[in-house]
Structures are given as C-alpha cells and as structure tokens.
Amino acid sequence: MSTASHGARPGVLPPGAGAEQANRRAARKWAAVREERLFLFLAIVIGxxxxxxVVCFRVVIGWLQLYLLGSPLTPLAHRLPLVPALVGLVIGALLVLVFSGARGSGVNQTKAALYIYxxxxxxxxVVGKFITSALAIGSGQSLGPEDPSIQMGAGLASLVGRKLKLSRARMRLLAPLGAAAGLAAAFNAPIASILFVIEEVIGQWSMSILSAVVLSAVxxxxxxxxxxxAHSLFTVPPFELRNPVELAAYAGLGVVGGFASxxxxxxxxxxxxxxxxxxxxxxxxxxxxxxLLVGIIAIWYPQVLGAGYIIINxxxxxxxxxxxxxxxxVMKILATLFSFTSGTPGGMFAPTLVIGALVGGAVGGFEHLLFPHIAAGVSAYVMVGMGVAFAGILRAPMTSVFMIIEISGSYTVVLPxxxxxxxxxxxxxxxxHTPIFDALTHQDGLDLPSMExxxxxxxxxxxxxxxxxxxxxxxxxxxxxxxxxAAGDNAFVLVHGGGARWAGIPxxxxxxxxxxxxxQHRLGEVLAxxxxxxxxxxxPLEMFLREAxxxxxxxxxxxADDRLLGIATLSGVLATYRHADTPVPAMQSQKGLA
Amino acid sequence: MSTPTPPTPPSQLRQARQDTVALAVLIAVVLIGFAVTAWLVRRYDAVRAARAWNWQRDGAQALQRGQPRQAAEDYRNALAYNSDNAGYQFGLGTALFQSGELNQARHYFSILWQQTPQSGPVNLSLARVEAKDGNASAAVRYYHNAIYGLWQSNGAAQREAARRELIAFLLREGEETQADAEILALGATLPPTAAARIAIGQQLLAVGDNHHALQEFQAALHQGANNYAALVGAGRASFRLAQYAQARAYLQRAVRLRPHDIVAAPLLATTNEVLELDPYAFGVSRPERDERVRRDLQIALARLHRCLPAPPPTKAGGKSSVAPAAPAPAPAPLAKLAATGQALQRQMARGQLFRGPDAVSQIMGFVFQVEQATAATCGAPTGSDLALLLIARQRAGGGQ
Structure with a gap:
C-alpha cells in the first residue's frame, strides 16, 4: 500500500520514535492485508x-400477489381499484412514519450511499425496502423488484462491512458488491448485472473491484x-434474421422506441x-x-399490474x-408513471422492459402488416423492444444489450x-440531456456523479x-x-543523453x-x-503531474524512435486543464510537430 | 541463522479473534438464511403447485364440456404457477387448437416437441394443427412421427388410432395411393380378427384397392363363413374387380342371411343383370349369345330413344297460325348413334342382323357406345343399362 511504502527519515526523529513508527507501519500493513484477504471472501458471502x-423478496411478492389480487392471471374485478389503493395507504404510512429511507427505486439511493455516506x-x-416494495408490487403497482434488490443487496453488504469494522474505503467498495449480487439474483442475469453496476453505480472499470463484483454477482x-x-425469465421462440433488409425495420423500432422512452x-x-x-x-x-389510478386502468387492462413478466411472455x-x-x-407507461412518481417504492427495470416489449410488439406487428416479406414474426421485435426501452429510458446501452441476451437466452437477436x-x-x-437517474438525483437535492x-x-x-x-x-x-x-534567458534546459535518455538542469x-x-566539465559527467x-x-495529461x-x-x-516532439510544461498543462472546453491556441503547432 | 519472528501485538490478536468470531457468525447467518429461505420457497412452491393443479383440473373439465376458450384461460392460469409443466402446456395447446387458435397452439406444441421430439401425443397434436392449417406435408410428417413415437400407455391402440386418423386425412386430401399404403400398413399391425379385417377391407375399398380389399374380406370369411359384412365386402370387391360370378356367389349368401337388406340386394340384382346380358360370358352357346346381343341392342336403342330430345307437343284440334316449333337438335354423337340404330333396327327386322363375321362385335360396339354416350348426356344409368355399361367397361379393360 502507498502508506506503507513511503519512507521515513529516521535521522530527524527523536530516540524511540523510530520503533513506534515502524510498529504503526506494521499495524497499517497488517490491517491492509487483513482487509485484502477478507474482501474476496466477503464478496462471496455478500453475494x-x-x-x-432477493429470493425471499421475490417469494413474498408472489405470495402477496396471490392473496391480494387472487389466483387468476386476470385479477378479480372488484379487487382491482381497491387493493392497490388500500395497500397504498399502508405503504404511505410506513414510508412517512417508519421507513423514510425506503422511497424511490433504489438505484440512486445506492449511489448516494456510495458517494455521500x-x-x-x-x-x-433494507427492511423497509423489502416490506414496502413487496407490498407495492404484490398489490399490483406497476413497479419491478430489481432496483429494490440493488438497494437491499447494497444495504446488506453495508451491514456486513459495519459488523466487521472495515475501513471507509472498503465500505465504499462493498456496496457495489451487494448491488451487483442483488440485481443478478433479481434478474438471473449476472453479466448484465455486473455491467450495470459498473456502468451506472461505480462508473469505471477498476480491476481492484471487478473480480469481487463478479464473484458477488455469480x-x-x-x-x-x-x-x-435456472430457466430464463422468458421462453423465447426461435428467431433468425433471414433478410438483412429487416434491419431497417428494426431501425424503425429504434426510432419509435426512442421517442416512447x-x-x-x-x-x-x-x-x-x-x-x-x-x-x-x-x-x-x-x-x-x-x-387507485393503476387499479382503474387495470379494470380494463389488467396486464399493466405488477412487474409484468407474464405479459412479456x-x-x-x-x-x-x-x-x-x-x-x-400507452397504459403501461401511464401506470408506471403514476406508481413511480407517487413515491411508491419499487423499481423501473421491469416496467421499462414491459413498455419496451409492448412497443416492440406493436411496431413489429404493424411493420409485418405493411411489409410481410421483410418483417418477420413479432417475437424478435418484442425482445429488441425491451433492449430499446432499456437503452432509451435507463440509458445504459451496454447493459441493455447483454441483459436482453441473458434474460432471453438468445444470441441471434444481437444485430437488430x-x-x-x-x-x-x-x-x-x-x-x-440528463439521464433519468441523474434527473431524479437532482430533484432529490443530491449531487451525485453522472455516469453518462x-x-x-x-x-x-x-x-x-x-x-x-x-x-x-x-x-x-x-x-x-x-x-x-546556450541557455540564455531560459530557467531550465533539456539535455539529451542519446537514445531514450533525457535529463534536465536549471x-x-x-x-x-x-x-x-x-x-569545462561535460554535461554527461554532471548529470550522470x-x-x-x-x-x-x-x-493522459495527468501523466505529467504524476511524472514531473x-x-x-x-x-x-x-x-517509435524517441525523437523529441515537443515539451510539456507545468504552466502549459494547467492552462490546458483551465481551457479544457476551448482549444488551446498552441495546440495546432504542437501537433504539427508530431 | 533466522531472525526470531516479532511477537504479534495484542491489538492484532484481538482483531484476529474478532474476525474469526465475526466470520463464524456470518457463516451461521448464511446457514440460517439458507434454511429459512428453503422453508419459505418450499411452502411457496407447494401453494403454487396446488393452485396450478386446481387450474389445470378446471381446464380439463372445460375441455370435456366443450369449452375450449375457458379451458385455455384455465391452463394459462395453471402455467402462470407452474410454467415448466409439460402436461399443462399440452393442455393449453389442445385448448387453443380446439379454439381455432392454430398459431398459438402450434407454438406451445412446438415448445414441447423441442423438449421431446419423439413424443407420440405431441406429434399427433402437431399433425392435427398442420392438417387443420392446410399444411399437408407437415401434417403427414407429424402423423408418421406420432405413429412411430413413444406413447406412455396403450401404445398400440394409440398408434393405430393415429394411423387411422392419418388415413382419413389422406382420403380427405385425395391422396388415395398414400392412403392405400397406410391402410395396408395398418392391416399388418392389427390383430387377425374378422372385425379388424373387415374394417381394413372397407378402408381399402374406399381408396379403390379392391384386390387387397377382397383379400381382407376373404380372410374374414375364413374365420366365419356367415359374416354378413364380410360377404357384402367381398361381393362388392369382386363386383368392382369385374369378377361378377364370384360377386354373385358372395352377394347371394349375404342376401340369404339378410333377405331384406338394402345394401346387398341391389348390388346382387345388378350383378345378375351383368351376368345375364353379357354375350361374351364364358360358356355361353352361340344361339344364347345371339339372343343376348339382340336383347342388349334393344335395351340400348330404348335408352337412346329415351335420351333423345322429344318432339314439341302440337295444339290439339286447332290450326295454329304459327308454324310448329322444331324439335331441339340432338347432340351430334347421339344423332349419329340414332341413325346407326335405325339401320340396325331395319336389319334386325329383316333378320339380317348377324350378317358377316364381325357382326357381334359391331353390334355390341354400338351398344357400348350408346350406353357410354347416354350416360354422359342423360345421367347415370340404372338396371340393364347399368349392366351394359359395366360390361362395356369390363371389355375396355377396367373393373368398377
């Protein structure tokens, strides 16, 4: 670790202080090794x-759906407007009186925990998220279990880290592990979960945490x-892109899906x-x-209720x-809008996929009607539509591709x-311009880094x-x-020692x-x-600051040949950072040197 | 010489102990979590399985009541709780098929087919879907898969039923040759009972394989000489093979068994007519042959006369200012035959009918032409005319 590698200057320390310093160094090193060893093990345990x-969460949601909305796929009509509304009252009371931190989807809250707390x-x-989200989704609110799973996973990871008294730095790393595991378990899609956590929560590829995130998600x-x-969320009919012209039809879906998103x-x-x-x-x-609004919509369109995976199938x-x-x-968009903006805890992943599937199916069906020889069956459009909505609403393009591949278990749909x-x-x-999660963060008065x-x-x-x-x-x-x-008025001159060897002297x-x-001494002797x-x-320009x-x-x-192309000075580097948005005037000539 | 390892500071020892305890607690928490989750999931699965079973039971009952749409809803509900259950998927596919939702039914059966491509019921269901959707080749392929597929119980009967269904489908499609092959294959698999033989024989008759049909009926008669259905079948097959004497023997035995039956008796009458009118029959003396030729000619001329357009009626006792309407012109072949007929009548009247060595052939050729032409113009013949037409076809080289 960097703290351990910094050398002390024993000559200037009082007697006895050296041993104490060494002990402290050893203790720090021991602590670092301890956490390093614990970390990978914890990644698995947290996963x-x-x-x-998440398994319990999904089971409880299923149970609540069974008892609140009834056994048939199409809920009993008299329960529809009442059940979501009455359960909404319970959720409202719980959120205000007991679990104020359980509001929202869970993604931003996880990011806030990571970057602020x-x-x-x-x-x-965690408990509040479990109870309120399960009640909300189980009573038919148009929300999904994935985003709450992210927050619950991160919360449990945080609890474990606290119990083990890990350092702040490690605590910050634990939350993404739990988030990845929670999402992976909710979606049965480990690769997409890893990508999402890296794309939207951590924001960067860091090898120090990647392996732990992978372990946790797995x-x-x-x-x-x-x-x-182990089965996929959906059973996908076989699909084959027979005619490259059909890609134009998928482009049409991209346009419609983009505007719907x-x-x-x-x-x-x-x-x-x-x-x-x-x-x-x-x-x-x-x-x-x-x-109540969702329930009223569901009287005519019961498919909008809940996460909606059945309707995708x-x-x-x-x-x-x-x-x-x-x-x-349209109805699913309205239902999700009402559910989500009312502050009901629950995720946007599942409704996003449902909206995309419905838009995709509609566009596919319409295109098939117009161009039956070009547009194939609707199934492929439903799948692509899910990815389209994921990319358009949640703005996680890489995750959207891998998520669709994973949850559908089909790779043939990659090109469209x-x-x-x-x-x-x-x-x-x-x-x-602002992605939805960032916009929601700003509305909550938080200033989190925008991954996009x-x-x-x-x-x-x-x-x-x-x-x-x-x-x-x-x-x-x-x-x-x-x-x-030769130096003249210059304060510092460069000396070339041949080949790749350079030196400088004030x-x-x-x-x-x-x-x-x-x-009369040679510079080579002086600067040996x-x-x-x-x-x-x-x-990267920051290399100057690291190396200079x-x-x-x-x-x-x-x-290639170590010939001198130019110089980088501290003042020039700082000026470049200051004017990062505007081109540096000298750049043209500098690049010309190259 | 190695340096002695410095003693571990007490704080680190304490931390290590704490870590050990914490990890032990963590592992215990994980184990308890596993146990709790397993219990919860098991309970939940049991509840879902019960719901699924109830829905599928309702679906099966709805199918039995002839309410396939309701059944499809019930099976969908069942699958919502147990999506992997092949039985429920099969039930949903069946309900959808009966509701006329062929594409959806095909989809569900195809999923099952991908899992168990050798399944007899799944292949049979797919065959029915394709048959109803007009995809004959796919239907035949799935029927064959069903016939040679795996059946969980009563396989022989299921395969036989599938093949019978295939035969019926081929007959509807007009594929007699393929149907004939399937019937023969079916016959080979059936137990050698008279009833089975008769059933096969009747199916062979339906596709025009009279020869094999006769064999089946004869096999049935070997097991019981007084089997009425076998006698009628054998008589009909012999009749179609133009083996009229044999047909008469079978049919007479059938009529003796059931004198008032309306199936065998008319056929026997026609057979008798054929045998009595055929001048070329084996063992017929020359005078008898000439007599038969003379009778056949009179029958043919009468038929021709009935078939020719009648002259328009004139007003009784009155003079019309309008000229009487000319008779409708006879079709050219009939008119020509009528002229030949008049010439033959004149020859018969003069007793010169059998002049020349080819007289019999020429007269009977005329008789056959008349029966064929009048059958084409004036509708199917009956009685003696039918018998003459059958003789004509027999002489031309084809049976019935």
Whole structure:
C-alpha cells in the first residue's frame, strides 16, 4: 500500500520514535492485508446473503400477489381499484412514519450511499425496502423488484462491512458488491448485472473491484438459481434474421422506441417534482392515489399490474394484435408513471422492459402488416423492444444489450438489438440531456456523479498541452560553460543523453557549476545520475503531474524512435486543464510537430 | 541463522479473534438464511403447485364440456404457477387448437416437441394443427412421427388410432395411393380378427384397392363363413374387380342371411343383370349369345330413344297460325348413334342382323357406345343399362 511504502527519515526523529513508527507501519500493513484477504471472501458471502434476500423478496411478492389480487392471471374485478389503493395507504404510512429511507427505486439511493455516506445504508432501510416494495408490487403497482434488490443487496453488504469494522474505503467498495449480487439474483442475469453496476453505480472499470463484483454477482445468481430454478425469465421462440433488409425495420423500432422512452422519461421528470412539492401530509396518500389510478386502468387492462413478466411472455408468443399491444404500451407507461412518481417504492427495470416489449410488439406487428416479406414474426421485435426501452429510458446501452441476451437466452437477436438500441439511445440523449437517474438525483437535492457524463468527459492528452521546445536542446557532450551560454534567458534546459535518455538542469545550477570552476566539465559527467522522465503524445495529461516531480518541464518523445516532439510544461498543462472546453491556441503547432 | 519472528501485538490478536468470531457468525447467518429461505420457497412452491393443479383440473373439465376458450384461460392460469409443466402446456395447446387458435397452439406444441421430439401425443397434436392449417406435408410428417413415437400407455391402440386418423386425412386430401399404403400398413399391425379385417377391407375399398380389399374380406370369411359384412365386402370387391360370378356367389349368401337388406340386394340384382346380358360370358352357346346381343341392342336403342330430345307437343284440334316449333337438335354423337340404330333396327327386322363375321362385335360396339354416350348426356344409368355399361367397361379393360 502507498502508506506503507513511503519512507521515513529516521535521522530527524527523536530516540524511540523510530520503533513506534515502524510498529504503526506494521499495524497499517497488517490491517491492509487483513482487509485484502477478507474482501474476496466477503464478496462471496455478500453475494450469497443478497441472493437469499432477493429470493425471499421475490417469494413474498408472489405470495402477496396471490392473496391480494387472487389466483387468476386476470385479477378479480372488484379487487382491482381497491387493493392497490388500500395497500397504498399502508405503504404511505410506513414510508412517512417508519421507513423514510425506503422511497424511490433504489438505484440512486445506492449511489448516494456510495458517494455521500461512505457506503453506509441503514439496516432499517433494507427492511423497509423489502416490506414496502413487496407490498407495492404484490398489490399490483406497476413497479419491478430489481432496483429494490440493488438497494437491499447494497444495504446488506453495508451491514456486513459495519459488523466487521472495515475501513471507509472498503465500505465504499462493498456496496457495489451487494448491488451487483442483488440485481443478478433479481434478474438471473449476472453479466448484465455486473455491467450495470459498473456502468451506472461505480462508473469505471477498476480491476481492484471487478473480480469481487463478479464473484458477488455469480454467488447471488447461483443462490437464485438454486432456489428458483435456472430457466430464463422468458421462453423465447426461435428467431433468425433471414433478410438483412429487416434491419431497417428494426431501425424503425429504434426510432419509435426512442421517442416512447423519451415521452416516459419527460413525463416522470415533469410530474415527480410537482408531487414532491405538495404538502407533507399528502405523502400519506400519494401511493394510495397512484395505486387507485393503476387499479382503474387495470379494470380494463389488467396486464399493466405488477412487474409484468407474464405479459412479456404473452407478447413474445404473439398473443396480442399490434393494436392491442400499442394500447397496452400507452397504459403501461401511464401506470408506471403514476406508481413511480407517487413515491411508491419499487423499481423501473421491469416496467421499462414491459413498455419496451409492448412497443416492440406493436411496431413489429404493424411493420409485418405493411411489409410481410421483410418483417418477420413479432417475437424478435418484442425482445429488441425491451433492449430499446432499456437503452432509451435507463440509458445504459451496454447493459441493455447483454441483459436482453441473458434474460432471453438468445444470441441471434444481437444485430437488430445493437442497431435499435443505438438509435433509441441517440434519440433519448438528443432530446433529454440528463439521464433519468441523474434527473431524479437532482430533484432529490443530491449531487451525485453522472455516469453518462463521466463516460463522455473529454480525456485530455499530453499532445493537448505539448509545445515546441523554447530552449535549445543540449547534448551530453556539451560543456557546462557552453550550456550556460546556450541557455540564455531560459530557467531550465533539456539535455539529451542519446537514445531514450533525457535529463534536465536549471540554468541557475549551470551558473553555479561554472562559478565553482566546473565550466569545462561535460554535461554527461554532471548529470550522470540524473534522468528525466519522458512522455508520449497519446498519454493522459495527468501523466505529467504524476511524472514531473520538481521538473518544470518534460520532453515529449515519439514512441517509435524517441525523437523529441515537443515539451510539456507545468504552466502549459494547467492552462490546458483551465481551457479544457476551448482549444488551446498552441495546440495546432504542437501537433504539427508530431 | 533466522531472525526470531516479532511477537504479534495484542491489538492484532484481538482483531484476529474478532474476525474469526465475526466470520463464524456470518457463516451461521448464511446457514440460517439458507434454511429459512428453503422453508419459505418450499411452502411457496407447494401453494403454487396446488393452485396450478386446481387450474389445470378446471381446464380439463372445460375441455370435456366443450369449452375450449375457458379451458385455455384455465391452463394459462395453471402455467402462470407452474410454467415448466409439460402436461399443462399440452393442455393449453389442445385448448387453443380446439379454439381455432392454430398459431398459438402450434407454438406451445412446438415448445414441447423441442423438449421431446419423439413424443407420440405431441406429434399427433402437431399433425392435427398442420392438417387443420392446410399444411399437408407437415401434417403427414407429424402423423408418421406420432405413429412411430413413444406413447406412455396403450401404445398400440394409440398408434393405430393415429394411423387411422392419418388415413382419413389422406382420403380427405385425395391422396388415395398414400392412403392405400397406410391402410395396408395398418392391416399388418392389427390383430387377425374378422372385425379388424373387415374394417381394413372397407378402408381399402374406399381408396379403390379392391384386390387387397377382397383379400381382407376373404380372410374374414375364413374365420366365419356367415359374416354378413364380410360377404357384402367381398361381393362388392369382386363386383368392382369385374369378377361378377364370384360377386354373385358372395352377394347371394349375404342376401340369404339378410333377405331384406338394402345394401346387398341391389348390388346382387345388378350383378345378375351383368351376368345375364353379357354375350361374351364364358360358356355361353352361340344361339344364347345371339339372343343376348339382340336383347342388349334393344335395351340400348330404348335408352337412346329415351335420351333423345322429344318432339314439341302440337295444339290439339286447332290450326295454329304459327308454324310448329322444331324439335331441339340432338347432340351430334347421339344423332349419329340414332341413325346407326335405325339401320340396325331395319336389319334386325329383316333378320339380317348377324350378317358377316364381325357382326357381334359391331353390334355390341354400338351398344357400348350408346350406353357410354347416354350416360354422359342423360345421367347415370340404372338396371340393364347399368349392366351394359359395366360390361362395356369390363371389355375396355377396367373393373368398377
């Protein structure tokens, strides 16, 4: 670890302090090794615990659905408006009085725990999320179990970390492990879960945590499959892309799905703050009103109730006309809008997939009607539609592709999926700059890093700050005196030792050497032990700050033959960072050197 | 010489102990969690299984009541609680098939077929779907899969039923040759009872395989000479094979068994007519042959006369200012035959009918032409005309 590797200066310490320092170093090293060893083991344990919690969560949701809405697929009509509304009252009371931290989907709350509270999620929040989300989904609110599973997994990981008294740094790393395991267990999709946690929660590929996230997600998935079976969420009919022209039809789905996603996101972002701004006492009733509205829709369209995986299966098996699918898509968007913006705990993953499936099926059916020789069966459009909505609403493009492949168990749909997802993502981003999770975060008054913005941040390179050498480049064979003369007004000069060897010397030191009578010494003799790091134009600009040390400038050399391309100076680097959004004037000439 | 290891500080020992305890607690929590989750899942699965069973029972009852749409809903509900159950999927497919939802039914059966491609019931169901959807080749393929597939119980009977269904389908499709092969194959698999033989014989008759049909009926008669159905079948097969003497023997025995039966008696009458009118029959003397030729000619001329357009009626006792309507012109072949007939009548009247060595052939050729032409123009013949037509066909080289 970096703390252990920093050398102390025993010569300046009081007697006895050295031993104490060494002991502290040893203790720190021991603590670091301890946590390192614990971490991978904990990754598996957390994965198992999160998996168990999610299995129980799903079972409880199923049970509640059975008893609250009844046994048939189409719930009994008299229960419909009442059950979601009455259960909504209970949820509202629980949220206001007992589990205030359980509001929302769970993704942002997990991110907040990671970035603001050092990975801390109260256990009460986990319990509250479990109870309120299960009640909400079980009573038919148009929400899914996946996002709450993320928060529950992260919360359980946080609890384990607290009990083991792990450091803050490790605590921050534990939350994503639990989140990945929770999502993997909820979706039975480990790869997509890992990608989502990296894409949306952590925001970067870090090898230090990747292996632990993988272990945790795999453990969660194994537990889920152990108890609930290894089958995919959906049974997908065989699909084959026979005609490349059909990709155009999928592009059409990308366009329609992109705008449908946009409409949903805009509606959520518009309605949610208005409901949040209402007096506090209304929060008791908002989930109930949301449930009532969903229940009223469900009287005519019971398919909108709950997570909605059954309707996806039915759409996959072409059990609806395209007109029915289109109407159901609109109704599902409305139902999810009411459920989610009312503050009812529950996730957006499942409704997003359902909306996408319905839009996909409707577009596929319509295109098949117009171009029966081009557009194949509806099933493939339903699958691609799910990915389209995932990319358009949640704005996680990589996750969307892998999630569809995993949950459908079919790889043949990859090409249409990539095309349609890209188009939907582009449309959604063009008309709604802020992704939905980021917008919700801002509405909650939090300032969390936007993963999409982080991904798209401009990375500055050395070539962006590179300048032509302002002082002469001296050679190893030059004398100190001639170097002083050549240096002129420059405070620091570069010396080329041949090949890849570079050194630098301040002009003041040259003057001092001359004054000491060493004017005829070769620079090579004076700088024998000195070496200046070099940079390459394509390296990140931060490399200068890491490598420069006390040197005011560093040579920038060609990767192939080590010839000098230019120099990077501290002032130039800082100026480049300051003007990151505007081009640095000197850049053109610098790049010209290359 | 190794340096002695420094003693572990007490704080680290304490931490290590705490870690051990914490990990032990963690593992215990995991184990308890496993136990609790297993109990919960088992209870939940039991509840779901019970619900699923109730729904499938309702679905089966709805199917029995002839309410396939209700049955499909019930089976869908059952599958919502037990999506992997092949029996429920089969029930849903059957209900959908009976509701006319062929695509959905095909889909569910196809899923089952991918899991158990050798299943007899699944292949039979797919065959029915394809047959109803007009995909004859796919239907035949699935029927064959069903016939040679696996059946959980009573396999022989199920296979026989499947083959009978295939035969019926082929007959509906007009594929007599394929149907004939299937019937013969069916016959080979059936137990050698008279009833089975008769059933096969009747199916062979239906596809026109009279020869094999006769064999089946004869086999049945070997087991019981007074089997009425076998006698009628053998008589009909012999009749169609133009083996009229044999047909008469079978049919006479049948009529003796059931004198008032309306199946064998008309056929026997026609057979008798054929045998009595055929001048080429084996053992017929020359005078008898000439007599038969003369009678056949008179029958044919009478038929021709009945078939020719009648002259329009004239107004009784009155003179019409309008000229009487001309008779409708006879079809050209009939008119030509009528002219030949008049010439033959004149020859018969002059006693010169059998002049020349080919007289019999020429007269009978005329008789056959008349019967064929009048059958085409004036409808199917009956009685003696039918007998003459059958003789004509027999002479032309084909049976019935």
């Amino acid at each position: 198992v615990i999160a998996g168990l919690a 050092d990975g801390y999620i109260p256990f009460r929040t 453990a969660g998935t194994v537990v889920e499959r152990w108890f609930l079976g 946009l409409a949903f996101v805009k509606a959520v972002i518009w309605l949610r703050p208005k409901l949040k701004a209402m007096p506090r006492w209304t929060q008791y009733f908002q989930p109930a009103i949301g449930g 039915q759409a996959l098996h072409a059990q609806f006309l395209w007109t029915t699918l289109a109407i159901l898509a 999926l990539l095309i349609a997802n890209s188009i939907a993502f582009f449309i959604s981003r063009s008309f709604q 913005e982080r991904r798209e941040e401009e990375v500055l390179h050395v070539e962006d700050a590179m300048q032509p050498p302002t002082s002469p480049v001296l050679q190893w064979s030059d004398t100190v005196a001639s170097a002083l003369t 002009t003041a030191r040259l003057a001092a050497l001359v004054k000491d009578g060493m004017g 032990a000195s070496r200046l790091p070099t940079l390459h134009p394509d390296e 040390g006390d040197a005011p400038l560093l040579p920038v050399v060609h990767r």
